[in-house]
Amino acid sequence: MKLLAWALRLRLPGLTAGRAPAWERLGPRSSVGLWPPHWAPIRAFGSKYGPSASGRIMRPDDANVAGNVHGGTILKMIEEAGVIISTRHCNSQNGERCVAVLARVERTDFLSPMCIGEVAHVSAEITYTSKHSVEVQVHVMSENILTGTKKLTNKATLWYVPLSLKNVDKVLEVPPVVYSRQEQQEEGRRRYEAQKLERMETKWRNGDIVQPGLNPEPNTVSYSQSSLIHLVGPSDCTLHGFVHGDSSSENTGLGVPSSGNTAGTQEDLLDAGVTMKLMDEVAGIVAARHCKTNIVTASVDAINFHDKIRKGYVITISGRMTFTSNKSMEIEVLVDADPVVDNTQPRYRAASAFFTYVSLSQEGRSLPVPQLVPETEDEKKRFEEGKGRYLQMKAKRQGQVDPQP
Numbered sequence: 001m002k003l004l005a006w007a008l009r010l011r012l013p014g015l016t017a018g019r020a021p022a023w024e025r026l027g028p029r030s031s032v033g034l035w036p037p038h039w040a041p042i043r044a045f046g047s048k049y050g051p052s053a054s055g056r057i058m059r060p061d062d063a064n065v066a067g068n069v070h071g072g073t074i075l076k077m078i079e080e081a082g083v084i085i086s087t088r089h090c091n092s093q094n095g096e097r098c099v100a101v102l103a104r105v106e107r108t109d110f111l112s113p114m115c116i117g118e119v120a121h122v123s124a125e126i127t128y129t130s131k132h133s134v135e136v137q138v139h140v141m142s143e144n145i146l147t148g149t150k151k152l153t154n155k156a157t158l159w160y161v162p163l164s165l166k167n168v169d170k171v172l173e174v175p176p177v178v179y180s181r182q183e184q185q186e187e188g189r190r191r192y193e194a195q196k197l198e199r200m201e202t203k204w205r206n207g208d209i210v211q212p213g214l215n216p217e218p219n220t221v222s223y224s225q226s227s228l229i230h231l232v233g234p235s236d237c238t239l240h241g242f243v244h245g246d247s248s249s250e251n252t253g254l255g256v257p258s259s260g261n262t263a264g265t266q267e268d269l270l271d272a273g274v275t276m277k278l279m280d281e282v283a284g285i286v287a288a289r290h291c292k293t294n295i296v297t298a299s300v301d302a303i304n305f306h307d308k309i310r311k312g313y314v315i316t317i318s319g320r321m322t323f324t325s326n327k328s329m330e331i332e333v334l335v336d337a338d339p340v341v342d343n344t345q346p347r348y349r350a351a352s353a354f355f356t357y358v359s360l361s362q363e364g365r366s367l368p369v370p371q372l373v374p375e376t377e378d379e380k381k382r383f384e385e386g387k388g389r390y391l392q393m394k395a396k397r398q399g400q401v402d403p404q405p
Helices: 002-010 071-090 182-201 203-207 272-291 377-401
Strands: 052-057 098-105 108-110 119-129 134-143 150-164 226-231 294-300 303-305 314-324 329-338 348-360
Touching: 052 071, 071 098, 071 108, 071 119, 071 134, 071 150, 071 272, 071 294, 098 272, 119 150, 119 182, 134 182, 150 182, 226 272, 272 294, 272 303, 272 314, 272 329, 272 348, 314 348, 314 377, 329 377
Parallel strands: none
Antiparallel strands: 052 119, 098 150, 098 303, 108 150, 108 294, 119 134, 134 150, 226 314, 294 348, 303 348, 314 329, 329 348
C-alpha cells in the first residue's frame, strides 16, 4: 500500500488515469502494443528448459526523483533473466559444470518509461546456439496493478558463453537446440556472424580515453562529461564467482578466450548486471548535466564486454556526450579496469557502449535538447559518427512503422 500511496502522491504517468504519457506520443520509438508482430520472439523448441519468466514491483530506490525507473535497473533485470536460462541450458547435459557469462548485449530500446508501483515482468528465451555461444532474447512488460494494463517496455538480445566452474578461462561446448523451422537456425547464424563482425569493429576505440577539460563552456563535451570510480567488492560479484563478460576471441566470436592455463579455484569477478547499471548511472549524469532537466534512457546501443574484472580491481566508468539531435542525446560510456594490487597488468578497457537519452518536462512531455558544441577535431569526428548512427536508426524505425510496398 505504501508503494501505491507514493505513486498516487507523485501522480506518476504509469499509475494515473487520463491521457497517455507524452513518451507514448513521441513517434515510432514509442509505438508499443502488447506484442508487436515484428517483435514476436523466435522460439527454439529443442532446449530442455522452456522460456523463463520473473517479475517484481518497482520501488522508490529503483527510480529517479521524477518516479521513472532507471534504465540501469531494467538492464540488470534483463541480464539476470538471461544468465538464468542460459546457465540452465548449458548444464542440461551430463558433463563439466559451467556458468553462462555475458559477452554482448545488442541494441535495446526503452519504449515506454516504467514507474514506481508498476510490476516489471521479464521473460527470456533461447533463440540460437552455436558451438560456444547462446543467444537469448528477453522481453520486459510493465503492468499497472491498478488497471491491469500491460505494455511492452523493452526487448533485448544477449549473447552468453559457458565457462567451466573449475577453470575461468575454459569455454565449454553448448548443447544444441532443435529448431521448429530450418529458417530459424539460418536467421540465428546470420545474427551470430553480424554481432561477431560488429564486436571486432569496436576494437579500434579501446585505446581512447576521456580527458578532463579546464573551465569548460556550457554545452561542450567537457562541460557534461563525468566519471565514476568504483572498487569492486564481494557484493558486486556473481554468485558463482565469474564475471558475465570476457575478453575477445576469434574462436567464440563473443569475446571469451577459447582456452587458458588458469586452473583450480573459482575467482570472484564483477557481475555484468552491476556493470551495466553503473554505466547507465554515469550516462544519466552526463545527460542531466547537459540538459539540467529530467532525463530518461531511450535506448542502449550494443554493450560489448572486452575483458574480465576481478574483485579488488578499481573500475573507472567514464561518459561523454558524442551527439545531440533536436530531442535526443548520445553518450559514449567506457569502462576501464585498474588491477591496483597487480603490478604485472596495466589498466585496460573492459566494456563500452552508447546510451541515448531524452529530456522530459515535469508533465512528461518531450523537451528540446541543447545542441552539443564540439570543439576539437576528435569531438567533431565523434559527432559526425553519432549523427550517422542516429540517422541510420531513424530510417530503420520509419521503415518498421511505414513499410514500403
